[in-house]
Amino acid sequence: MAVLTAACSAQSGGGEAEGDCAIVATYGDRTYTEVANVHFQVGDALGTAEFPPCNDTPGADDDTPGHETTAYAVDGLDPRIAIAVRYTPDEVMLLAIQAGGSLPPEVKNLTRH
8 A cells, every 4th residue: 555645844925824735655665756747657556545634734624634546557667666646636646756856767757758
């Protein structure tokens, strides 16, 4: 089972704190982070993933609740370096290992196309 966790940070704008949860996933004892602006093909389902609650607003009762989703393979990439998850009904995102803050070369190649 993959467990998705949200790393939360508060950003201020116009005097109010606005929450913003970064998408981070743990799958097969590895941690994956969202990669934006890439073209990829979703492969076979890997298993159940869980988005945990996002408590990005201190003291708020309306934080985003957790929910389950499916983790998918990404065509051409080993699941040990990248997976895909459905974040919303219309959005599938790529999550990749970022060891030392750098993307694996296979994932970097996707960002160049």
